[in-house]
Amino acid sequence: MTEDKHMKKTTLSIGGMTCAACVGHVEKALKDTRGVKGTVVNLATGKASVEYDPAETSLSTIKKAVDEIGYEVILNTANLQVTGMTCASCVDHVQKAVSELPGVYRVVANLASSSARVEYEPQITSIGEIIKTIREVGYEAVERSEGAEALDREKEARDRDIKRQRNNLIISGTLGVLVMLGMFQPYWFPDLLPVWLNDNMKVVLFILTTPIVFGPGRQFFVNSWNGLKRGLTDMNLLYATGIGAAYGIAVINTFWPEAGFGGKDVTFYEAAAMLTAFIILGRYLEAITRGRTSQAIRRLMKLQPKRAKVLRDGQETDIPAEEVQIGDILLVRPGEAIPVDGRVTDGYSSVDQSMITGESIPVEKKTGDDVIGGTINKTGAFKFQATRVGKDTALAQIIKLVEDAQTTKAPIQKLADKVAGHFILGVHMVALIVFLFWFFAGYGLWFVPESRLILTPYTLTGLGVFGFALLTSVTVLVISCPCAVGLATPSAIMAGSGKAAEYGILFKGADAMEGTARLQAIIFDKTGTLTKGEPSVTDVITAGELAENEVLRLAAVAEKNSEHPLGEAIVSGARERGLELADAAGFNAIPGQGVEVQLDGRTILLGNRKLMADRNVSLDKLVGEAERLEHEGKTAMFVAVGGKPAGIVAVADTLKETSARAVEELHRMGIQVAMITGDNRRTAEAIARQVGIDRVLAEVLPEDKANEVKKLQAEGLRVAMVGDGINDAPALAQADVGIAIGSGTDVAKETGHVILVKDDLMDVVAALQVGRQTLRLIKQNLFWAFGYNTVTIPIGAGLLYPFVAQMVSPELAALLMATSSLSVTLNTLRMRGYVPPIRRKDIDFGEGHIHTVARVPQTSA
Secondary structure, rough: OOOOOEEOOOOOOEEEOOOHHHHHHHHHHOOOOEEEEEEEEEEOOOOOEEEEOOOOOOOHHHHHHHHOOEEOOOEEEEEEEEOOOHHHHHHHHHHHHOOOOOEOOOOOOOOEOEEEEEEEOOOOOOOOHHHHHHOOOOOOOOOOOOOOOOHHHHHHHHHHHHHHHHHHHHHHHHHHHHHHHHHHHHOOOOOOOOOOHHHOOOHHHHHHHHHHHHOOOOOHHHHHHHHHHHHOOHHHHHHHHHHHHHHHHHHHHHHHHHOOOOOOOOOOOHHHHHHHHHHHHOOOOOOOOHHHHHHHHHHHHHOOOOEEEEEEEOOEEEEEHHHOHHHHHHEEEOOOOOEEEEEEEEEEEEOOOOOHOOOOOOOOEEOOEOOOOOEEEEOOOEEEEEOOOOOOHHHHHHHHHHHHHHHHOOHHHHHHHHHHHHHHHHHHHHHHHHHHHEEEEEEEOOOOOOOOEEOOOOOOOHHHHHHHHHHHHHHHHHOOOOOOOOOHHHHHHHHHHHHHOOOOOEEHHHHHHHHHHHHOOOEEEEEHHEEEEEEEEEEEOOOOOOHHHHHHHHHHHHHHHOOHHHHHHHHHHHHOOOOOOOOOOEEEEEEEEEEEEEEEEEEEEEOOOOHHHHHHOOOOOOOOHHHHHHHHEEEEEEEEOOEEEEEEEEEEEEEEEOHHHHHHHHHHOOOEEEEEEEHHHHHOOOOOHHHHOEEEEEOOOOOHHHHHHHHHHHOOOOOOEEEEOOOHHHHHHHEEEEEOOOOOOOHHOOOOEEEEOOOOOOHHHHHHHHHHHHHHHHHHHHHHHHHHHHHHHHOOOOOOOOOEEOOHHHHHHHHHHHHHHHHHHHHHHHHHOOHHHHHHHOEOOOOOOEEEOOOOOOOOO
């Protein structure tokens, strides 16, 4: 199926979702919108990923579809000062130009105040692009709040919800306690209050409970009605049914006691009051904790610098970071954040890149080195030229990748989605069955007059068959918890992907994270993955007359003007040892054999056996060493001076410092490890022995690597391919999980399901460990969510009655329900403190290569 290039994909922030049913409603509304081809809604992140055809629909239409079912698309609002407008036409020009930008929902320009108010989706369009567009049509525009940080609308909306639920909790909790005291008072302190007050206690409880039901509890009735008008049911209906039934019975028993719903003793005001309070308590705690599961990605967002110092016309100018253009020269002083990606043009410093790559040690930067936006300059000042700005910076790409991953669904979530999608209706059916059972059969067979409700002081003697059946069915409605089922997977995926990002590990989707956790075999490409991809001198063997350094120096002199990779490696090796390389004369490259040069009247030869045999140079003393080196996978080159053998210089593509350790850890985790290469089998097996790999796929052409992956998959293995993301693209795509390593700052262009920012194989191990921990959390969450409902719904329905003489009261059911949802979120929050075992302690794998546990800074610079 070919990809439709006219389709667009966007991510929207959705407010008002509280349970899995809400997710289903938003998804249904979006899918029913003409022009929308696909959508995925995530409860934990509060985001919806929407793919649509702009020729058939618009973002305004999509927003309207969400608004009409009682939810909201959270937008950013920009207040701009626009100068240059002189008439109504100017206003029209500004409005038309800005409204044509993708992601802009509404723009209103005002001539009198020289201003414009723009509502836009920041995931699609930035404020910098809006300002640039206005300037392009001939006007000047700046943010009215220039100098202050832009408001985080998502956080503002979340804080509003937390504040609202906190106020509701204070009201319902305070009045609810009074209702509980009023209910227990006749049993605990019968003589404490005047007789007339005791006689009218039901009316007092009515006065205390009514503000709870129609104040803090009003949201459940309003939301239920809004949903029912559109044929939708959600958790609000469960709550409204439970609260309304308890309150209704209480009012009837207060003012029409002859109706027989409990006589003069039973009212259920406490059930209505505490049911409301506990539900709101659950929502309040959930709102607080759910926000914390995405703390890692929010910290990444905070790293984005707001201001930049740009050199223009020789003058230093302070501008918003969003207005930096490619090619601008920027100045960064010690302690400042680097505004955008770029390349150092002048100066020297060390930069803390831990928040992007996970490297805990500051990295030295000099002229020609790349710097990453959002990282912190530690010591010196330097100038750099901007190479990537706005949404193209590494930090912006990382944030987008993590957010994209959080808007996808893992395969393990399919069962949870199916259950959650039919949960509300199913629970109502169960509650109806429970009511009918107790009304027509159970009450007459098993009702015990002396039985009580937990958390209530009175017996159920006068409750009556209708009241008892209704009470039991209400308890079933309230005790059920689809929220826990809906949160189980997405909250863990969100926490896991954010944690992985702290270590420079980027999962492109929830399926990639689950796939990584289930891997059984990993194939490493050799060149550039297990090895450094750059030949270097590994051994210098002397024939006895010359020192090692002299043999290397002569070889380097011979190759000084060579462009062959092996020759360049010898020259680099000599210079690393500080050897001075004189200019040789009479350079003669002999194809397929080596080189010949003249130095100080002597002939120097560097090459293979054939070259030495043609020049009658005896190699008897060196053949054994040469064969040993070649058996180790190295290229041995003979050096001869004046017709006599001088020694051997061996060159090889050396292993990375962490390769052997990474393979060892993978074996320890039960992973089969293979290596794939185009090299001959002897060389390949030599490299494999050094790192501990026992399965070698040698002499494989680049275009055949994908077929080798298929062969392993045909054995029933779930296979990952680790490569550089360029030459290995087909194999990365064929693998169950493609892991692109060493992507550096350009993570968006990488092929693969998992992107590793650093060129470090230990991150492959860390990726598996994070994936496995996340999958473990998902399974724990799902076990608790399904287990809770499996156990508590039958208990709420009276399964243990009358063997257990006390029935679960609606208010206790609400407390259990709130605890269930909260427990899933709290279990997920354990991921915040998780450190992959491979990163839990410093591991020194060679000079200058030390790994320590790295953290994303808690505050932005």
